[in-house]
Amino acid sequence: MTEKDLVELARRMRVRILEASYNSGMTTHLGGGLSMVEIMAVLYGEILNYDYKNPFWAERDRFILSKGHGVLGLFSALVECGIMTEEKFKTFMQNSSDLIAHPIANLNLGIESSNGSLGQGLSYGIGIAWAAKLKREKFHTYVYLGDGECDEGSVWEAAMAAPHLKLDNLTVIVDSNGLQSDGETLKIMDSSDLYSKFKSFGWDTYAVDGHDIGGLKAAFTAHSSSDLPKVLVAKTVKGKGISFMENDNSWHHNRLTQGSFEKAMLEVVP
Numbered sequence: 001m002t003e004k005d006l007v008e009l010a011r012r013m014r015v016r017i018l019e020a021s022y023n024s025g026m027t028t029h030l031g032g033g034l035s036m037v038e039i040m041a042v043l044y045g046e047i048l049n050y051d052y053k054n055p056f057w058a059e060r061d062r063f064i065l066s067k068g069h070g071v072l073g074l075f076s077a078l079v080e081c082g083i084m085t086e087e088k089f090k091t092f093m094q095n096s097s098d099l100i101a102h103p104i105a106n107l108n109l110g111i112e113s114s115n116g117s118l119g120q121g122l123s124y125g126i127g128i129a130w131a132a133k134l135k136r137e138k139f140h141t142y143v144y145l146g147d148g149e150c151d152e153g154s155v156w157e158a159a160m161a162a163p164h165l166k167l168d169n170l171t172v173i174v175d176s177n178g179l180q181s182d183g184e185t186l187k188i189m190d191s192s193d194l195y196s197k198f199k200s201f202g203w204d205t206y207a208v209d210g211h212d213i214g215g216l217k218a219a220f221t222a223h224s225s226s227d228l229p230k231v232l233v234a235k236t237v238k239g240k241g242i243s244f245m246e247n248d249n250s251w252h253h254n255r256l257t258q259g260s261f262e263k264a265m266l267e268v269v270p
């Protein structure tokens, strides 16, 4: 896809996120879903290897949404790339739907793993990547973390293990939007220098603007000569793309009224 196509894909994903959230009539995790959009557009539009007609394809790349509350960022990508149907996506948060506030593993829908309890996904991804190495399978594993999630000690046990195991078939994205549910990430647990932390744990480390499609593509495709796992520490804006949500943490988990929905849509519908 061209950069222009990816920008348009990201715009469509934002429309889908707003519609799904509003139609659910519920509070949903909007801020952290919107900060994911360009990263997910580049991943699903360009980087990940998958067959949208066969989500069970053994050689597909694996994507683990460790910050599971970011489901709208994931589901909007899955429906855009044709793995999840429009009909299924419309059931988001409805009674008896497979699509609830956190992902439940369901390969038919392209959902690789169940998540929601923060701090679990990196260890899970390492297990998949390590098994793939041992079995000489060629796919790549991607794990998506939040910066608030990096307060979890389990992230750092896993971060030590991946370079030790030489998992060059693993890429982590840290969505560094500087906020978490209870406030500023810096004030709750100072994780401001995640770049240096991952670097010191032995990772092939990249600092990127998480909304710059060209920069993201370059970092995802950069080839290191080493056998190290890769991490993109992506500076993002929580609520990105909707001016009144950007950096306003009341949108971490909130409900769109008709008024706020219409106001938000004006910013993403040309």
Ligand SMILES: Cc1ncc(C[n+]2csc(CCOP(=O)(O)OP(=O)(O)O)c2C)c(N)n1
Residues within 6 Å of the ligand: 031, 032, 033, 035, 067, 069, 116, 117, 118, 119, 145, 146, 147, 148, 149, 150, 175, 177, 179, 180, 181, 182, 185, 238, 252
């Ligand atoms: C183990 C665990 N503790 C607490 C929570 C509640 N929780 C949900 S989202 C969230 C904040 C996460 O912050 P971050 O990872 O930065 O996500 P983002 O700001 O991008 O939405 C918390 C603490 C949880 N889901 N799991």
